[in-house]
Amino acid sequence: MNEIPARRLWFAVLCGYLALGATLQELPGYVVSRFSAGPAAAGLAVGLAFAATAATRPFAGRAADGGLARPVVLAGALLTTLAALAHLLAPDFGVLLLARLVMGAGEGALFSGALPWVLTGTPADRRGRTAGWFGLSMWGGLSAGPLLAVAMRQAGGPAAVWWTVVALPLVSVLLVASTRGQAHRSPVLPRSARDLVPAGAGLPGLVLGLSAYGYGSLTALLVLYLSEERVGGENLGLAVFAAAFLLTRSVGSPLVDRHGGLAVARVVLVVEAAGLVLLAAAPGEVVALLATAVTGVGIGLIYPAATSVTLHRTGALGPGVAVGAMTSFWDLGILVAGPLGGLVAAELGYRSAFGLAAALAVLAFGVTYAVAPQVLPVMRS
Template identity: 65%
Template sequence: MRRLWAAVLCGYLALGATLQELPGYLTGTFAAGPAITGLTVGAAFAATAVTRPFAGRAGDAGLARLVVMTGGALTAVAALGHLLAGNVVVLLVARLVMGAGEGALFSAALPWVLSRAPAGLRGRVTGWFGLSMWGGLACGPLLAVGFHELGGSTAVWWLVLALPLASTALVATTPRATGERTRLRPTSWRDLVPRGVGATGTCLGFAAYGYGTLTALLVLHLTVDGIGGENLGLAVFSVAFLVVRAAGSPLVDRLGGVRVAQAVLVVEAAGLVLLATAATSAVALAGAAVTGAGLSLIFPSTATVTLGRTGALRPGVAVGAITSCWDLGILAAGPLGGLVADRYGYRPAFLVAAGVALAAFALTATLTVPGRTGRRSGVSR
């Protein structure tokens, strides 16, 4: 399991590095505006959203090792595309391939892990194993800043190529899972989107809109609006995210997924408002930290509620489906946030994201588990 954790971490460090490097690279090399930048940054998450349910279903069927290795290989191919891209179109294709690889990497590994976790510990196991993905997304930008200082964008793209190669090697040396392999039937809609994931997936997707806005526009906002701290914004967000995720994951099992989701969505909205109204780098960095703290526990809390609503019969498919909603939220935030920034400025784009986070908070009122008690999922156990 430690090797799987490290393999997913390496893959998502590569993706996280591209989130830091791409905005400046696109504007400096290809003279792209905010809308094109947002679309290109978010394009990876379109392929990720499509891939996750299929990868999760294959993982449930005992094919996790093959799918995770394929994900690492696709990510490496995409990294080579970032290095060699001569125009935005090639870069967009590379982003789509990277998204497919990242989706396969995590979503096939997670059911492998959950199959060995006791039901009462799934919240913290999901949260802690999820640190491999979120930790990569959070720390990748820090690596990108360091490598850019050493050798510019070319050094960053070589780093992005090396990391998924390491990921593939780690998976190749991981012992096979002991569970039985089952034959995959022809795919139907309910094989990919089980009943009970709609409300939690929508809630997670709305929360992700704020993350997508931050990753696509924060560096440009701090630079263009003269606020400062553009090299530290994603790093501060990352540290806050990781600290709260590592320390707070047990709270999901202790307090319940709904209560935790409600609390962190309010925190996320507050952080985005701070980013929208910041006049100094100190306030902007505080906003990034608050947003990171808010987003840190939304995935394990909604995943725990989802497993309760679906009966956890197919954890890979169920969690893969809601994680696809996260990807779709990020995907929507890139171009939509870019359009708002193009027309009205960066500050209104962050205010819109705060409003979407509050809409996610309102949706938590619908998170119930069918059954005799009718009580909210994750509140009473």
């Protein structure tokens, strides 16, 4: 069997998601200034990519389980590159929305094809840690991408941001094209919806999706909130979130294997809700940035925690389809958060939009108690 090119895949996914992350910083203002749209349209543009990502992940994961990971990941990188170019050249808002859908499909194939490739041969008691480490390629890109966008904008203006968004997935293409594929197996085609969303993935996915609504609200609305409400820190908000998120994920991922995904999920959901409540009530820049950091800590471990729970619940099923289906709920949470959060912000104000996100994090905490009776015993490292 070919050696798994884990590090090369990690960097390929990182570059793809750096591109997507950069659009999260640049897109809201781009939509408002170039297409004369409001916060609801900006939220739709940000969130729409995650609709295609959610739809793509289970198919990409199932194909990867069947030995087709390399072509799936390569196709994802190519689609992301084409979509990035379309962002730059879009003549109207409709074309931009189409580009968001294509980018979402590409990103879904990129990560959900690569993760089961990497998980192949990983011992069951280390899968939470491995998922946390490899997930840093995706979450690191989403978190650091906005920082890159700010730096590129200061260096060369908006055009520099969008050309960087085009160049990054091209690097992904080169990295994946220089790898060898998995040992081939005949891919198993889905026969029903249950084949794409295994029963054991549904409840952990729901927890993840409800938590993702808070992340989606931040990415779609934080920059506009801090600037339009004159709170301050609009160039620092996503950077503070990224730092808190990445530090928590880097240091905390082993806690998932040690204490179990469910226990970790309950703690971080409380932290996320507290951060969003504080953000909604923030009187000024310092408190708002502190609240953003607390929220980043809360969201930092929810993905490896949910992955661990999902893999224990789905047993011998391929990790690609199980984790791909679960991760689709994350995308759906972000998809809903964009337009719904934008609508709430337009009608009731940004603070109400973040308050709703906090309420859904509390709801996710409650859902974890519906998961508990069905979870298999947690293996300890």
